[in-house]
Amino acid sequence: MATRGLVLYLLSGFSVAILSVFFLSHPNEKASPNPNSDIFASPYLSTTDKVWPKLEFSWRTVLATVIGLLGSACGTVGGVGGGGIFVPMLTLIVGFDTKSAAALSKCMIMGASASSVWYNLRVPHPTREVPIIDYDLALLFQPMLLLGITLGVSLSVVFPYWLITVLIIILFIGTSSRSFFKGIEMWKEETILKKEMVMQQETIVNSRGELLIDTEYEPLIPREEKSKMQILCFNLKWKRLLILFLVWTSFLLLQVIKNDVAVCSTWYWVLVCLQFPIAFVVFGYEAVKLYRENKKRISSGNTETICEASIEWTPMHILFCALCGIIGGTVGGLLGSGGGFVLGPLLLEIGVSPHVASATSTFVMMFSSSLSVVEFYLLKRFPIPFALYLMGVSVLAGFWGQFFVRKLVKILGRASLIVFILSGVIFVSALTMGGVGIDTSITMIRNHEFMGFLEFCSSQ
Numbered sequence: 297m298a299t300r301g302l303v304l305y306l307l308s309g310f311s312v313a314i315l316s317v318f319f320l321s322h323p324n325e326k327a328s329p330n331p332n333s334d335i336f337a338s339p340y341l342s343t344t345d346k347v348w349p350k351l352e353f354s355w356r357t358v359l360a361t362v363i364g365l366l367g368s369a370c371g372t373v374g375g376v377g378g379g380g381i382f383v384p385m386l387t388l389i390v391g392f393d394t395k396s397a398a399a400l401s402k403c404m405i406m407g408a409s410a411s412s413v414w415y416n417l418r419v420p421h422p423t424r425e426v427p428i429i430d431y432d433l434a435l436l437f438q439p440m441l442l443l444g445i446t447l448g449v450s451l452s453v454v455f456p457y458w459l460i461t462v463l464i465i466i467l468f469i470g471t472s473s474r475s476f477f478k479g480i481e482m483w484k485e486e487t488i489l490k491k492e493m494v495m496q497q498e499t500i501v502n503s504r505g506e507l508l509i510d511t512e513y514e515p516l517i518p519r520e521e522k523s524k525m526q527i528l529c530f531n532l533k534w535k536r537l538l539i540l541f542l543v544w545t546s547f548l549l550l551q552v553i554k555n556d557v558a559v560c561s562t563w564y565w566v567l568v569c570l571q572f573p574i575a576f577v578v579f580g581y582e583a584v585k586l587y588r589e590n591k592k593r594i595s596s597g598n599t600e601t602i603c604e605a606s607i608e609w610t611p612m613h614i615l616f617c618a619l620c621g622i623i624g625g626t627v628g629g630l631l632g633s634g635g636g637f638v639l640g641p642l643l644l645e646i647g648v649s650p651h652v653a654s655a656t657s658t659f660v661m662m663f664s665s666s667l668s669v670v671e672f673y674l675l676k677r678f679p680i681p682f683a684l685y686l687m688g689v690s691v692l693a694g695f696w697g698q699f700f701v702r703k704l705v706k707i708l709g710r711a712s713l714i715v716f717i718l719s720g721v722i723f724v725s726a727l728t729m730g731g732v733g734i735d736t737s738i739t740m741i742r743n744h745e746f747m748g749f750l751e752f753c754s755s756q
Contacts, residue, residue: 347393348679360390361689368408368690369697374718375640375657377405377665380468380725384732399678400686406665407687408694409658415698416655417531418524423649430656431536433643435582437621438540438660439575441635442547444625445664446571452630454752457740460630461733467627468726471641472719478644479715486710539578544663546574551671560753583614607646636661637725640718650714
């Protein structure tokens with residue numbers, strides 16, 4: 297209910313903001329060209345000059361490496377990526393311009409998410425004989441997320457800087473606090489469960505009435521031990537992967553073609569509109585599948601959930617997930633965060649376990665971030681040496697971050713640690729991006745820069 301209220305709140309805010317464009321925009325106002333018109337570019341913090349520092353050994357590079365390691369490790373474990381940490385780091389510490397920083401941030405997210413997905417594919421589900429990545433939820437959210445990102449980037453051309461900063465603070469603090477309280481609830485449940493397990497192990501009575509202490513029993517049907525290759529093959533669902541790849545390719549081709557078409561021309565809007573049927577067809581296919589399976593399960597009296605989510609797949613819940621996917625992508629495109637800051641907490645909210653929520657969210661982010669990286673490469677938006685170095689850092693951090701955190705979760709028996717990491721990454725992102733946004737907004741006010749809404753076509 298808290299997530300639904302947050303979504304409705306954000307939706308009303310977006311509606312008011314969009315309507316205000318028609319009243320507050322100034323068609324005759326001269327404004328500098330908006331550098332954020334490229335699809336999936338971070339709209340946050342605009343600058344028109346390209347600044348590419350050299351890759352050399354210095355305290356800035358060392359500090360950026362340390363922050364990149366920590367941010368990538370925690371971001372992939374939490375399933376949110378870490379873009380809210382990378383962009384301020386690359387601009388304030390390394391010295392990149394913000395457009396290049398946004399592109400490099402996507403490179404880091406892609407590297408970390410790819411290595412994290414590779415690690416997760418070689419890990420079994422903690423409790424069930426199903427893949428650890430929920431492909432049903434990935435197919436449900438990925439097309440809506442990509443569609444929302446394109447809408448968000450378009451809105452970033454129109455929205456003023458101060459509004460983006462306000463949205464950052466509201467969204468990130470709201471989702472981080474909700475995730476934090478969710479983690480507390482899970483911690484309490486885990487504590488109760490651990491106490492019950494201790495009591496069961498310590499008070500076992502045999503058939504003679506004798507008390508047995510610390511008695512261990514082997515399960516009647518031991519769980520089959522699988523090799524890494526067997527787990528990998530089991531976690532890979534090629535038909536689902538093919539559909540996701542086709543959606544990814546379709547969006548990429550449309551965006552590449554659209555970049556060579558005049559803004560606001562007839563072909564431009566045709567290419568924009570073609571994204572909607574692609575997203576809705578894939579989403580509709582998966583939504584109908586979940587609805588029919590849910591209806592069949594209820595009629596047969598089966599209490600087992602269809603996928604990892606514990607909600608009933610009614611039309612209202614399906615529409616709610618579609619709305620959340622679009623809003624998550626819109627916010628991701630508007631703020632340059634990739635959508636993981638909404639998708640991660642949302643999966644937890646609908647009842648997905650932390651392990652699966654992290655794996656599924658990271659899996660979806662791999663597609664969205666790689667889509668951005670391919671286009672940024674074609675547009676020559678980032679320096680190759682720095683991109684390769686930062687991707688290497690992120691790949692190592694993503695893999696070993698998953699390894700150490702999952703080991704810690706297994707030792708302590710507390711999956712809630714993943715939720716606390718997610719909450720912490722979002723909160724730190726709120727501080728960094730919100731703080732930089734407030735500082736830049738104050739500077740714009742002092743310089744008497746234009747602070748209103750811009751027209752879409754004239755701002756490209």
